[in-house]
Each structure stands twice: as structure tokens, then as C-alpha cells.
Amino acid sequence: MKVTVVGAGAVGASCAEYIAIKNFASEVVLVDIKENFAEGKAMDLMQTASLNGFDTKITGSTNDYSKTAGSDIAVITSGIPRKPGMTREELIGINAGIVKEVSSNLIKHSPEVTIIVVSNPMDTMTYLVHKTTGLPKNKIIGMGGALDSARFKYRLSEALGAPASDVDGMVIGGHSDTGMVPLTRLATRNSVPVSEFISEERLSQVAEDTKVGGATLTKMLGTSAWYAPGAAVSGLVQAIACDQKKIFPCSTLLDGEYGLSDLCIGVPVVLGKDGIEKIVEIDLSDAEKAKLQESAEGVKKTNGLLEL
Numbered sequence: 568m569k570v571t572v573v574g575a576g577a578v579g580a581s582c583a584e585y586i587a588i589k590n591f592a593s594e595v596v597l598v599d600i601k602e603n604f605a606e607g608k609a610m611d612l613m614q615t616a617s618l619n620g621f622d623t624k625i626t627g628s629t630n631d632y633s634k635t636a637g638s639d640i641a642v643i644t645s646g647i648p649r650k651p652g653m654t655r656e657e658l659i660g661i662n663a664g665i666v667k668e669v670s671s672n673l674i675k676h677s678p679e680v681t682i683i684v685v686s687n688p689m690d691t692m693t694y695l696v697h698k699t700t701g702l703p704k705n706k707i708i709g710m711g712g713a714l715d716s717a718r719f720k721y722r723l724s725e726a727l728g729a730p731a732s733d734v735d736g737m738v739i740g741g742h743s744d745t746g747m748v749p750l751t752r753l754a755t756r757n758s759v760p761v762s763e764f765i766s767e768e769r770l771s772q773v774a775e776d777t778k779v780g781g782a783t784l785t786k787m788l789g790t791s792a793w794y795a796p797g798a799a800v801s802g803l804v805q806a807i808a809c810d811q812k813k814i815f816p817c818s819t820l821l822d823g824e825y826g827l828s829d830l831c832i833g834v835p836v837v838l839g840k841d842g843i844e845k846i847v848e849i850d851l852s853d854a855e856k857a858k859l860q861e862s863a864e865g866v867k868k869t870n871g872l873l874e875l
């Protein structure tokens with residue numbers, strides 16, 4: 568299993584590290600446009616192999632895509648992150664050009680690749696990768712919901728005073744400060760609806776804190792987060808590489824599902840060796856449907872800024 572990670576910055580390197588530590592891939596190739604940067608990150612990570620006990624071979628390349636040839640999975644993290652006070656949508660001007668160029672380069676050398684898009688604004692960048700590569704829709708996956716759901720579980724665990732491992736919950740919709748739809752109605756603590764333990768008011772606060780999870784960290788760090796994003800990407804890569812058939816909310820091209828079409832937005836999907844093997848349509852309440860519809864309108868507005 569060969570995995571390419573384009574962008575050896577904060578998220579790309581974190582993602583490569585988690586993939587290596589989980590020890591399921593034979594090879595990870597890091598690519599960056601900055602001279603020797605990916606090579607340096609790869610060497611640093613390889614020097615953790617004996618310490619962390621993994622056999623994955625990590626190499627780096629300065630923009631030489633021949634080194635990525637035959638990749639099974641590629642992750643696109645190249646692009647600029649936001650600074651405090653910015654929205655993800657404001658990154659489109661620079662990141663669209665980068666994502667377009669990177670995805671074209673990837674498919675030249677790996678025509679069968681499955682691409683996971685991370686660069687922001689992620690739902691729109693995922694749509695752009697469809698338009699650029701023409702890959703089948705199951706092979707293009709946007710990562711946002713897996714991270715947002717992890718943040719939802721973190722906030723739920725805080726509110727419940729319970730470990731995150733005892734909590735389950737999912738966030739669908741666009742990966743934006745206003746577009747996320749945390750499904751509070753379906754969140755559980757060890758199978759028991761969380762509404763049995765906390766008030767509606769507290770639950771609404773959990774949902775609001777989840778939606779601004781990325782912005783909150785950006786304010787604290789001066790740039791956006793990388794540990795949880797890297798871990799979330801590694802989970803998607805592992806589900807595909809190991810044919811796990813796990814459900815994650817991912818950004819995918821919709822064609823009538825949830826009453827939406829011609830956009831990529833986060834909904835639950837089954838991930839396995841064929842990438843997105845199924846889009847799972849769950850019964851949403853009228854309020855949840857309305858929020859998803861509103862979120863989709865936001866994503867479509869951002870898509871409208873693309874020069875296709």
C-alpha cells in the first residue's frame with residue numbers, strides 16, 4: 568500500500584506520522600514545493616521508526632511526482648492555512664490553484680489513485696478535484712466530518728464528564744464555521760441518548776463550540792490545528808487501505824442523496840477498498856434537513872467562486 572501526502576507542512580507531516588505509527592502502509596511519500604522540506608520531514612520521521620516501532624518507509628520529494636507513481640491513496644494538504652479572524656472560504660483564491668495543479672500531477676502518475684482532500688475550503692476543493700481529474704466519484708473523498716465529529720465527541724465528553732471513548736456522535740454538512748450540523752439528537756453515551764444526562768441548553772452549547780472548533784484553535788495557535796486533522800486523515804486512509812467498511816462523515820459528490828446534487832458536502836459514507844462504497848442516507852428530522860439545506864447553499868456559493 569503506497570500513500571502519497573502532498574504538503575509536508577503541519578497537517579501533512581502529522582498525517583504521515585499517524586499513518587506510520589499505525590503501521591499498515593508499506594510506503595508513504597511526502598511531497599512539498601519547498602526545496603528539501605519534504606525530504607527533511609521524511610528523514611526526521613524515519614528516525615522515529617526504531618523508537619515508535621514501525622516499518623513504513625517514508626520518503627520525501629521536492630515536487631517530483633514521478634516518486635509518487637503507483638500510489639493507491641493520495642492526500643492533498645498543500646495550501647495555506649487560515650490565520651485568526653479569517654474564514655476557511657477566504658483561502659480559496661490561493662488554494663484553488665494549488666489543488667488544481669497538485670491533483671493533475673497526481674493522476675498523471677497514479678491514474679487509479681483514491682484522493683483524500685484536506686486543503687480548505689475543503690468541500691469546494693473536493694468539488695474542484697472532481698472537475699479537474701474526472702476520477703470516479705467513489706475515489707474522491709473530502710476530510711472534514713471525521714475531524715468535526717472528533718471535536719463534537721470531545722465537547723460532549725467535557726459536558727458529560729465522561730471519557731470520549733464512552734461517547735458517540737456525528738457531524739454532517741459543510742466543513743465551515745456556520746455550515747456544520749452536529750447531530751445532537753443522535754449523540755449517545757454508551758448507547759444512551761445524551762439528552763438523558765445533559766440539558767437541551769448545554770447540548771446546544773456543545774453544538775456551537777463544535778462548529779467553531781477550528782476557529783477556536785486557530786485563535787489560540789496563530790494558525791490552524793494539525794494533530795486531530797492528521798489523526799482524522801490517517802483514520803480514513805486506514806479504513807480504505809485495510810478495507811474496514813467503517814462509516815465516517817465525508818465530503819462526497821451528491822447526486823440526489825439528501826435531496827442535494829452537484830456539490831460535495833459531508834454525509835455518512837462507508838469507506839473500504841473502493842473508497843466511498845456507499846452513501847448512507849439516515850432519516851433526518853425536519854430541523855436537521857433544513858440545516859443541511861442551508862449548509863449546502865453556503866457550499867454552493869463558495870463553489871460559485873471557482874473558475875472552472
Ligand SMILES: NC(=O)c1ccc[n+]([C@@H]2O[C@H](COP(=O)([O-])OP(=O)(O)OC[C@H]3O[C@@H](n4cnc5c(N)ncnc54)[C@H](O)[C@@H]3O)[C@@H](O)[C@H]2O)c1
Pocket residue numbers: 573574575576577578579598599600601604644645646647648649658662665668669684685686687689710711714742790791792793796
Ligand atoms: N479539512 C480539514 O479538516 C483541515 C484540517 C486542518 C487543515 N486544513 C487545511 O489544510 C491545509 C494545510 O494546512 P497546514 O496547517 O498543514 O499548512 P502548512 O502551511 O503547515 O503546510 C502546507 C504546505 O503546503 C505546501 N505547499 C504549498 N503549495 C504547494 C504545492 N503547489 N505543492 C506541494 N506543496 C505545496 C507548503 O510549502 C507547506 O509546506 C490548509 O489549507 C488548511 O486550511 C484542513
Ligand SMILES: O=C(O)C[C@H](O)C(=O)O
Pocket residue numbers: 648649655687714742780781782785791792796
Ligand atoms: O480551522 C481551520 O481552518 C483548519 C481546519 O479546517 C480545522 O477545522 O481545523
